[in-house]
Amino acid sequence: MRHGIKTERHFDNSVAVETSTKLSLRELFPVARFIAAEDIAFEQLAESSLKCREGELVVYRIGEDDPVRLVADAMARGAVGILTEQLLPCPLPQCIVGDTEIAQAKIASAQLDRPDRKLLTIGVTGSAGKTTTGFLLHHLVVSSLHRCGMIGTVQYDTGEKVIEASRTTPESRPSPRDCRCTPVGTNRSGRWPGWRSFTVSRK
Numbered sequence: 063m064r065h066g067i068k069t070e071r072h073f074d075n076s077v078a079v080e081t082s083t084k085l086s087l088r089e090l091f092p093v094a095r096f097i098a099a100e101d102i103a104f105e106q107l108a109e110s111s112l113k114c115r116e117g118e119l120v121v122y123r124i125g126e127d128d129p130v131r132l133v134a135d136a137m138a139r140g141a142v143g144i145l146t147e148q149l150l151p152c153p154l155p156q157c158i159v160g161d162t163e164i165a166q167a168k169i170a171s172a173q174l175d176r177p178d179r180k181l182l183t184i185g186v187t188g189s190a191g192k193t194t195t196g197f198l199l200h201h202l203v204v205s206s207l208h209r210c211g212m213i214g215t216v217q218y219d220t221g222e223k224v225i226e227a228s229r230t231t232p233e234s235r236p237s238p239r240d241c242r243c244t245p246v247g248t249n250r251s252g253r254w255p256g257w258r259s260f261t262v263s264r265k
Contacts, residue, residue, distance in 0.1 A: 087119075087145070087157045090168060099155035102143035107169060108136075116140030121162050122150060 087094065088101035096102070107121060108114035111132040120136040122129060122144055133152040136144060143155035147162055159165045171178050184199060186192045196214045203210040209221045218225040 085169065085172060087143075090172060091157065091159055091165065095158040097149060097156040097158065098153065099143065102155050102157055104142045106173075107145075107166060108141060111135035111139070111141075114139040114141050117142055120144050121166060122146040122148075123162060124148065 084103040084105055086101055086103050088096070102119065104119040105117045106115075106119070108118040111120050111127070112135055114120050114136060116139065118141055120132065120141045120143070122132055124147055129150055133144070133150060133154070135141075136154055137152070141154060143157060144150060144152065145157050145159065145162055145165060147159060149158060150156060186195050186199070188195075193215050196212055200210050200212045200219065210219075211221045212219040215227055217227050
């Protein structure tokens with residue numbers, strides 16, 4: 063088990079395949095407050111309460127979600143719990159954290175075996191010119207014969223394919239999953255050595 067992920071190995075055509083089952087919120091957030099449970103083990107983060115599937119974790123976003131509707135959907139669809147910044151009147155287990163966006167980013171990182179610790183990451187911030195700066199940095203790195211990915215307001219470049227950006231500021235949870243990169247020198251095994259840079263431009 064790594065980062066709270068229980069893994070199983072099976073063989074398909076003589077090739078070992080590792081599959082993830084569940085992630086432990088207690089291991090990821092040891093100082094978080096848990097309600098109605100000592101821990102919450104889940105398979106994936108739900109895209110939304112309306113699209114939640116059994117075994118998934120629902121995230122309550124203050125100011126964005128209707129708490130009554132979210133709780134009703136989560137219970138009806140078999141959610142294992144709710145990640146939230148405030149206590150909700152609900153019988154489902156809850157994990158209360160200081161910032162759900164940061165928590166989602168940490169969860170995504172753990173699910174992908176900590177790619178943020180294996181990539182050189184360049185963050186571009188400011189009031190104007192972030193996208194242009196990101197493209198310039200991306201071009202310089204690629205011109206130096208190093209593979210480079212980029213997440214920005216225009217597109218998500220994984221180094222292998224380019225995906226049109228659906229919003230100006232990528233969310234913390236979907237971005238790592240949708241833009242998972244395959245590094246140099248591997249056969250899509252999910253390992254990350256060989257990357258030299260990963261540029262990010264944010265709003």
